[in-house]
Amino acid sequence: MAKLEDATLAQLFTEARSHNGWNPEPLPESVLRDLYALTKFGPTAANSTPARFYFLTSPEAKERLAKLSSGSNGPKILQAPCTVIVGYDLDFPETLPKLFPHAPGAKDWFPDPVAKEWGALRNSSLQGGYFMIAARALGLDVGPMSGFDNAAVDAEFFAGTNIKSNFIVSIGHGTTEGLFPRNPRLDFDEAAKIL
Numbered sequence: 262m263a264k265l266e267d268a269t270l271a272q273l274f275t276e277a278r279s280h281n282g283w284n285p286e287p288l289p290e291s292v293l294r295d296l297y298a299l300t301k302f303g304p305t306a307a308n309s310t311p312a313r314f315y316f317l318t319s320p321e322a323k324e325r326l327a328k329l330s331s332g333s334n335g336p337k338i339l340q341a342p343c344t345v346i347v348g349y350d351l352d353f354p355e356t357l358p359k360l361f362p363h364a365p366g367a368k369d370w371f372p373d374p375v376a377k378e379w380g381a382l383r384n385s386s387l388q389g390g391y392f393m394i395a396a397r398a399l400g401l402d403v404g405p406m407s408g409f410d411n412a413a414v415d416a417e418f419f420a421g422t423n424i425k426s427n428f429i430v431s432i433g434h435g436t437t438e439g440l441f442p443r444n445p446r447l448d449f450d451e452a453a454k455i456l
């Protein structure tokens with residue numbers, strides 16, 4: 262594999278920001294589908310892919326989410342053309358016969374509900390990360406948020422399922438509105454060790 266160009270790395274990482282202001286112009290459905298088509302290939306344990314993505318694009322759907330969010334998140338959700346609820350499905354073991362067919366017993370690997378929830382949360386968080394990098398790869402900006410009432414969002418959007426909300430992320434073309442200066446990151450020696 263070849264190293265990506267610096268400009269590509271800048272678009273994905275070093276120049277990419279978490280956005281608060283948005284151009285409200287709608288995104289074509291094809292872009293949302295392209296985004297999932299990349300995201301789904303990110304690795305997860307036993308290929309379990311427990312994340313579920315609800316793309317809220319209508320004013321009504323965004324209003325239902327905005328009223329359950331906190332701080333300044335509500336207006337941001339309403340302004341963005343799309344805000345995605347990244348959830349995790351606690352029934353993910355049911356899909357393992359399709360997703361991990363060479364291990365027919367895989368769906369029985371999660372008898373412990375705590376381990377199952379950890380697995381769903383861990384792997385859906387990974388998928389949420391893949392989703393954000395995929396969005397940037399497709400030329401979109403992202404604005405992730407965890408400031409919302411998870412239990413209320415679960416009741417509002419996931420009633421009758423075993424899906425739970427993880428975090429939400431607005432996608433679209435960001436503006437500089439509400440964009441604070443880039444904050445520092447930990448240096449290598451503060452965050453990492455080579456053993």
Ligand SMILES: Cc1cc2nc3c(=O)[nH]c(=O)nc-3n(C[C@H](O)[C@H](O)[C@H](O)COP(=O)(O)O)c2cc1C
Pocket residue numbers: 277278279280334404405406407408409428443444
């Ligand atoms: C899981 C997650 C939850 C976040 N929750 C919120 C939030 O509720 N409200 C908000 O304004 N920003 C939220 N952020 C944005 C972070 O503050 C932002 O990504 C971080 O400061 C890095 O900013 P930068 O990407 O512009 O460097 C969240 C980010 C992540 C990944």
